[in-house]
Amino acid sequence: MIMASENMLIEVKNLKTHFFLDQGTVKAVDGVDFDINRGETLCVVGESGCGKSITARSIMQIVDPPGRIVSGEMLLHRRASGSGSGQVEDVVDLAKLAPNGREIRTIRGKEIAMIFQEPMTSLSPVHTIGHQISQAITLHNRVTKEQARQQTVDVLKLVGIPKPEMRVDNYPFQLSGGMRQRAMIAMALSCHPSLLIADEPTTALDVTTQAQILDLMTGLQEELGMAMMFITHDLGVVAEIADRVVVMYLGVVAESGDVETIFNEPKHPYTTALLRSIPQVGGKLRQRLDTIKGMVPDPYNRPQGCPFHTRCINRIPGLCNKTLPPNVSLGGSHEVRCWLFGSSPSNEPLQNGGAG
Amino acid sequence: MTIDLIHQDDSVLLEVRNLKMHFPIRKGFLRRQVGAVRAVDDVNFFVRKGETLGLVGESGCGKTTTGRCILRAYTPTAGEILYRRGSGDIVDLATLDDTGMKPMWREIRMIFQDPYSSLNPRMTLLEIVGDPLKLNTALSGKEIEERVAFLLRRVGLRPEYMHRYPHAFSGGERQRIGIARSLALNPRLVVADEAVSALDVSVRAQILNLLQDLQQEFGLTYIFVAHDLSVVEYLCDRVAVMYVGKLVELAKTETLYENPRHPYTEALMSAVPKPNPKQRGRGKRIILEGDVADPANPPKGCYFHPRCRYAKARCSQEAPALRNLGDDHFVSCHFAEELTLRGVGARS
Numbered sequence: 001m002i003m004a005s006e007n008m009l010i011e012v013k014n015l016k017t018h019f020f021l022d023q024g025t026v027k028a029v030d031g032v033d034f035d036i037n038r039g040e041t042l043c044v045v046g047e048s049g050c051g052k053s054i055t056a057r058s059i060m061q062i063v064d065p066p067g068r069i070v071s072g073e074m075l076l077h078r079r080a081s082g083s084g085s086g087q088v089e090d091v092v093d094l095a096k097l098a099p100n101g102r103e104i105r106t107i108r109g110k111e112i113a114m115i116f117q118e119p120m121t122s123l124s125p126v127h128t129i130g131h132q133i134s135q136a137i138t139l140h141n142r143v144t145k146e147q148a149r150q151q152t153v154d155v156l157k158l159v160g161i162p163k164p165e166m167r168v169d170n171y172p173f174q175l176s177g178g179m180r181q182r183a184m185i186a187m188a189l190s191c192h193p194s195l196l197i198a199d200e201p202t203t204a205l206d207v208t209t210q211a212q213i214l215d216l217m218t219g220l221q222e223e224l225g226m227a228m229m230f231i232t233h234d235l236g237v238v239a240e241i242a243d244r245v246v247v248m249y250l251g252v253v254a255e256s257g258d259v260e261t262i263f264n265e266p267k268h269p270y271t272t273a274l275l276r277s278i279p280q281v282g283g284k285l286r287q288r289l290d291t292i293k294g295m296v297p298d299p300y301n302r303p304q305g306c307p308f309h310t311r312c313i314n315r316i317p318g319l320c321n322k323t324l325p326p327n328v329s330l331g332g333s334h335e336v337r338c339w340l341f342g343s344s345p346s347n348e349p350l351q352n353g354g355a356g
Numbered sequence: 357m358t359i360d361l362i363h364q365d366d367s368v369l370l371e372v373r374n375l376k377m378h379f380p381i382r383k384g385f386l387r388r389q390v391g392a393v394r395a396v397d398d399v400n401f402f403v404r405k406g407e408t409l410g411l412v413g414e415s416g417c418g419k420t421t422t423g424r425c426i427l428r429a430y431t432p433t434a435g436e437i438l439y440r441r442g443s444g445d446i447v448d449l450a451t452l453d454d455t456g457m458k459p460m461w462r463e464i465r466m467i468f469q470d471p472y473s474s475l476n477p478r479m480t481l482l483e484i485v486g487d488p489l490k491l492n493t494a495l496s497g498k499e500i501e502e503r504v505a506f507l508l509r510r511v512g513l514r515p516e517y518m519h520r521y522p523h524a525f526s527g528g529e530r531q532r533i534g535i536a537r538s539l540a541l542n543p544r545l546v547v548a549d550e551a552v553s554a555l556d557v558s559v560r561a562q563i564l565n566l567l568q569d570l571q572q573e574f575g576l577t578y579i580f581v582a583h584d585l586s587v588v589e590y591l592c593d594r595v596a597v598m599y600v601g602k603l604v605e606l607a608k609t610e611t612l613y614e615n616p617r618h619p620y621t622e623a624l625m626s627a628v629p630k631p632n633p634k635q636r637g638r639g640k641r642i643i644l645e646g647d648v649a650d651p652a653n654p655p656k657g658c659y660f661h662p663r664c665r666y667a668k669a670r671c672s673q674e675a676p677a678l679r680n681l682g683d684d685h686f687v688s689c690h691f692a693e694e695l696t697l698r699g700v701g702a703r704s
Contacts, residue, residue, distance in 0.1 A: 236629030
């Protein structure tokens with residue numbers, strides 16, 4: 001599986017990130033597999049507490065203690081630049097790198113950049129946005145101050161900030177929410193990353209601003225050819241921008257596949273239930289919403305077996321509550337982790353699972 | 357807008373007329389007033405008994421302030437808030453003092469957005485839900501406990517939880533506690549301020565269903581303040597759209613979503629991402645340029661004109677009034693009749 005694909009950018013295999021607290025171990029991410037190709041948009045969806053942000057932070061190696069990556073591989077395929085004709089690929093396992101080591105620091109912010117949810121809390125309030133962006137540029141590139149400033153103005157222009165020559169000297173509080181998020185995106189793009197991780201970048205914004213930012217991000221992606229890992233809980237946003245979707249539940253990937261498959265032929269009971277529980281604009285009025293009963297279990301007491309079995313309507317007693325189902329491929333990139341599909345150890349797969 | 361509707365039509369529970377809420381901006385050593393943030397600027401609407409009125413708009417458009425004015429958390433700068441009491445009397449909430457408001461607060465309650473900060477962490481559920489009963493009724497401790505148990509059961513929590521503290525509950529459960537508290541005094545009008553915005557999708561559906569059940573069971577009237585248009589469409593009978601302190605459009609939900617008559621409503625609808633990859637809207641979506649106008653220094657004429665695709669010379673000069681286009685469809689746009697705007701179903 002070393003040369004899986006020409007276009008492979010990052011492969012995450014069996015990633016486990018656990019938090020060692022006094023009250024016990026929280027398995028925030030517990031065996032996550034996915035991969036991202038160059039230039040594609042992967043959306044990670046799930047409810048709060050399902051481990052989607054921690055997965056992203058693990059890739060960046062910025063998991064706060066007492067959290068730690070306990071096992072797994074995160075293979076980043078780097079394309080060495082400047083080497084004549086042939087593409088020389090060199091594979092780095094990010095999980096092996098020390099979180100504060102020199103090597104990860106050359107990757108973080110340069111090859112993999114991240115945008116956070118709250119632009120107000122993730123920008124420094126006491127430095128101008130120009131200062132913050134040019135800091136990222138000078139850190140990763142050999143440039144003079146003047147060049148860095150010029151690049152900062154360019155990247156601010158790229159993300160559609162009006163009058164970038166003036167805005168570069170503004171402090172975050174002088175910008176509106178949408179502008180701050182644009183400044184965050186500018187900072188992330190300043191070193192031309194090959195992977196952009198966006199952790200709920202539009203959740204704190206209004207719908208009209210969200211539309212602006214989504215439009216900007218998809219436009220920039222086409223222009224710059226970077227891959228995007230987009231974390232969100234809004235299925236509307238997923239439908240709008242994703243190429244492929246990963247649905248997470250309680251630290252594991254429940255289902256993954258391309259966006260059409262996930263929305264039109266969801267297989268995992270959780271995905272099906274999630275899609276049915278959202279009211280749709282322009283949908284039928286006053287239809288009672290289907291709900292998923294109960295709530296996400298307490299992370300200290302993860303249910304044994306399939307983590308979703310406590311809320312699942314199709315659970316098989318004696319199986320789902322005992323063993324975690326394996327990842328089953330349903331053709332193409334569509335994979336589902338559920339006993340209802342593929343090879344169950346004893347009985348034949350039950351049909352009715354994907355009634356959608 | 358119709359004058360004095362509440363006196364003519366018995367089904368009207370609340371009528372807000374020319375409501376203004378201006379917050380002064382003070383500067384300098386003497387704290388002189390140098391301007392005002394016009395959070396709510398001349399808003400008119402009415403609510404019928406038993407219906408749900410949605411109040412939508414972007415952040416800073418004054419929807420929350422309007423809700424708070426109705427509860428008199430703020431004293432409005434000007435305008436009337438006429439409310440029909442259970443006894444049939446009509447009172448103007450805008451002019452009442454605290455003593456006068458006290459009986460009104462039993463009939464009008466609020467559900468808050470953030471289930472984490474709106475519950476006192478040092479009070480048990482019994483104290484939280486029972487507090488309004490203790491302050492407003494003469495019930496004994498035992499009776500309060502019974503009522504709290506009933507309420508908790510009604511919102512889907514176990515009465516045994518009564519002696520626990522809020523930290524022991526998840527976001528969805530806390531929102532249920534907030535709902536139980538707002539229902540403790542059998543209110544007639546509930547102002548729900550972004551009641552489901554902070555919740556996860558699966559839990560949000562549970563709370564939306566609960567709000568609908570409770571409305572039927574207790575004959576409640578809701579004013580539902582929200583920014584999520586899909587939730588509003590699901591829950592509301594009529595929807596009012598606000599922009600920079602002004603009401604721009606008010607209509608029945610189906611009418612508003614299918615045939616919006618204000619360019620801002622059209623843009624707002626089009627900005628909502630649809631959970632269907634086949635309806636991917638890149639390029640087709642209307643992207644509003646620029647930012648929301650500053651309510652302390654709004655543009656001349658129609659507040660929306662700098663961002664409006666259809667703006668003409670008149671729009672920058674003359675502020676449009678809210679007019680009735682018939683069939684309870686109110687809109688404040690000079691060209692509402694001439695424009696053909698896209699609703700949500702229209703996008704292909």
